[in-house]
Amino acid sequence: MARTTQTRHDQHGLYPQAGTVEDFRHNLAAVQIRITAACRRAGRDPAGVRLLPVSKTKPAASLRLAHAAGCRMFGENKVQEAHGKWEAMQDLADLRWSVIGHLQTNKAKLVARFASEFQALDSLRVAAALDRRLQVEGRALDVFVQVNTSGEASKYGLAPADVPAFLGALPAFSSLRVRGLMTLALFSAEAGQVRRCFVLLRQLRERLRQEAPAGIVLDELSMGMSGDFEIAIEEGATVVRVGQAIFGARALPDSHYWPAGAAADEP
16 A cells, blocks of 8 residues: 655654653653554554654753653663763663664763663674673663665665675674664655655664574564654664654754764774
């Protein structure tokens, strides 16, 4: 059946700031309504979609309000920012952290120390660094393999054709628990172009499931953000990463958080 769902990228940067617990409750409920409606269109159970609130650039005080409204895991792009928030919020024992941005090997020790999840694995060097540090910490880490489904040079992630060999090498890293795949779709008002990115990831996952090495689990598809997560859900997303629709608009454009090319690694 042809899907007619449109993106909401025209609302990008227009979401009002959440400043109270009630604001967060309202925003979370509004996002959940959108999730439920998208699941109904796709014939899916809304319980099969996990909402990951993305708190990048937001201060710890704002995260505390979101926690009081019910959030128990936050997604962060920049490792040092996330680590600082983790240190400042140690009193919230039930709070977990997902690192969703590109990682340099020299930051692996921070991720190994505090994160419960890493959604941007696209390098064996990073896999080895994480595994080594996790062994020291006596911890394991849920990971998603990032795939570049848009073909844009400005985006990180493996080319789809490189994913099978990459997955084949991951059982060597016993502290990494592979849960699924992640992608960033084309940032476009053209819903068809956005949908193609999500379809590509879903189809890739279905093929890889048949030949995945022992211990490699590909149950999860992390795809979709504030402007396009309904389309992602229609195409099989099990995790949607939503920031502005929950916290409010960010001061800087997404290009600041998703730098163009490897030369623009986080400082």
